[in-house]
Amino acid sequence: MEETVEHAEVARAETERGELVLRRRSRHGAPDVLELRVNGVFVMDTLETGSEIEMAALALDLVPDPRDVVVGGLGLGFTTQRVLADPRVERVTVVELEEPLIGWMRDGTVPHGPALMADRRLRVVNADISMAVAEARQRHDLLLLDVDNGPRYLVHGDNAGLYEQxxxxxxxxxxxPGGVLVVWAADEAPELADAVRRVFGDVTETAYDVLLQDRPETYHLYSAQVPSTP
Known part of the structure; x- marks a missing residue:
């Protein structure tokens, strides 16, 4: 007999880009799972968080002194949580476009959110990452981008430019110098790899196998490092 999975809406918000829905997925004998959907498209949940954590761990391992980190996309906070777990990190700036999502993390709608947001090293900015990067006036050690599902599965078409040269x-x-960029994608993206290689001179593609609602998938991380010396 197929096991029944129940869904219950936890929060909903309408923005100029469409609909954000946070819902609870329940299965008998298993902990509840929170799931985030944007315009009906699954984005992430609190069960399969490995690739979000790995993108932070990968970058942190490459830089001896990662004091200042920028994360594009708050999501459900797992990348940021992994960054803040590193005692070398002194400042983390998260750029998140959707204000309701920031609010759900702050007010406990996402239960682990308030503890994360209370970290004094963390600053969350409600802005478009493309504008934040274009207007940046200082340099950082790590830039982690998990803003959409990658160039082949865009939730918002306007994000296509985030994967271009x-x-x-x-x-x-x-x-x-020595800083690291990591970009998350839901599928293999050779065009993204080529663009990163043209800009940085090299790129590393890391495939990450996940089990997404009992279905095997493979996510991809594209990383590159600025040379330590000119």
Whole structure:
């Protein structure tokens, strides 16, 4: 007999980009799972968080002194949580476009949110990451981008530019020597890899196997590092 999975809406918000829904997924004998959907498209949940954590861990391992980190996309906070778990990190700036999501993290609608948001090293900015990068006036050690589902599965068409060479050049310009960029994608994206390689001179693609609601999937992380010396 197939096991019944129940869904219950926890929060909903309408923005100029569409609909954000946070819902609870319940299965007998298993902990409840929170699931975030944007315009009906699954974005992430609190069960399969490995790739979000790994993108932070990968970058942190490459930089000896990662004091200043920028995260594009708050999501449900797991990338930021992993960054803040590193005692070397002194400042984390998260750029999140959707204000309701920030509110759900602050007010406990996402239960682990308030503890994360209370960290004094963390600053959350309600802004478009493309604008934040274009207007950056200082350099950072890590830039972690998990804003959409990658160039092949865009939730918002306007995000296509985040995977193109011109934006990646701006990303490189805001990184310190030895700084690292990591971009998350829901599927293999050779065009993204090529763009990163053109900008940084090299790229590393890391495949990450996940089990997404009992279905095997493979997510991809694209990372590159600015040379430590000119």
């Amino acid at each position: 011109s934006f990646l050049e701006q990303c490189r310009a805001m990184l310190n």
